Amino acid sequence: SSELTQDPAVSVALGQTVRITCQGDSLRSYYASWYQQKPGQAPVLVIYGKNNRPSGIPDRFSGSSSGNTASLTITGAQAEDEADYYCNSRDSSGNHGVFGGGTKLTVL
Amino acid sequence: EVQLVESGGGLVQPGGSLRLSCAASGFTFSSYWMSWVRQAPGKGLEWVANIKQDGSEKYYVDSVKGRFTISRDNAKNSLYLQMNSLRAEDTAVYYCARDLRSYSSGWYDYWGQGTLVTVSS
Numbered sequence: 232s233s234e235l236t237q238d239p240a241v242s243v244a245l246g247q248t249v250r251i252t253c254q255g256d257s258l259r260s261y262y263a264s265w266y267q268q269k270p271g272q273a274p275v276l277v278i279y280g281k282n283n284r285p286s287g288i289p290d291r292f293s294g295s296s297s298g299n300t301a302s303l304t305i306t307g308a309q310a311e312d313e314a315d316y317y318c319n320s321r322d323s324s325g326n327h328g329v330f331g332g333g334t335k336l337t338v339l
Numbered sequence: 340e341v342q343l344v345e346s347g348g349g350l351v352q353p354g355g356s357l358r359l360s361c362a363a364s365g366f367t368f369s370s371y372w373m374s375w376v377r378q379a380p381g382k383g384l385e386w387v388a389n390i391k392q393d394g395s396e397k398y399y400v401d402s403v404k405g406r407f408t409i410s411r412d413n414a415k416n417s418l419y420l421q422m423n424s425l426r427a428e429d430t431a432v433y434y435c436a437r438d439l440r441s442y443s444s445g446w447y448d449y450w451g452q453g454t455l456v457t458v459s460s
Contacts, residue, residue, distance in 0.1 A: 268384075317384050327398050327400065
């Protein structure tokens with residue numbers, strides 16, 4: 232299967248920890264990447280590979296993977312973390328990209 | 340500073356054609372896989388196509404295969420997407436994105452600001 236499944240919406244209290252998950256068969260073979268997108272803006276890479284953060288991404292963002300599930304964890308969520316989050320990986324052929332449907336994170 | 344700047348979007352009738360461009364600067368363009376990703380209004384991200392550094396490999400999502408063509412001109416540091424036989428469902432913001440690795444990792448570390456394509460009569 233080339234699909235990645237995400238929960239449509241998740242909420243978290245300010246300062247608490249939230250985990251956003253992404254499921255798909257291709258995740259057994261390929262690491263996911265995670266993107267944050269705020270309204271009217273281009274996506275921003277926040278996690279890639281096993282658990283790597285690009286320069287400038289706060290260390291409260293972390294990633295993990297087990298079996299067919301990849302997870303993005305935000306430890307101590309801030310108001311500015313409210314956004315849509317997308318996972319991405321390759322399909323089973325390894326040649327095509329595929330995105331999850333996205334998770335809207337609300338920080339209460 | 341790495342920059343990706345898309346252009347060429349606009350309003351086109353169903354069945355029409357459009358060519359998108361992405362001007363790259365601030366990095367060695369010829370060293371990276373490049374991709375196009377689109378986002379329909381109010382919807383999620385959809386990977387569209389990618390191309391190897393020398394253009395020798397190109398891949399497409401099934402819904403655009405045979406209608407869209409990705410290409411690049413390394414001398415001009417530019418990426419292109421030729422879109423033919425456009426349909427209403429192709430309406431989206433189109434982003435160009437750079438692959439983080441020298442191989443096709445699917446990890447996109449830089450994105451352009453996007454260009455809007457609207458297919459409507």
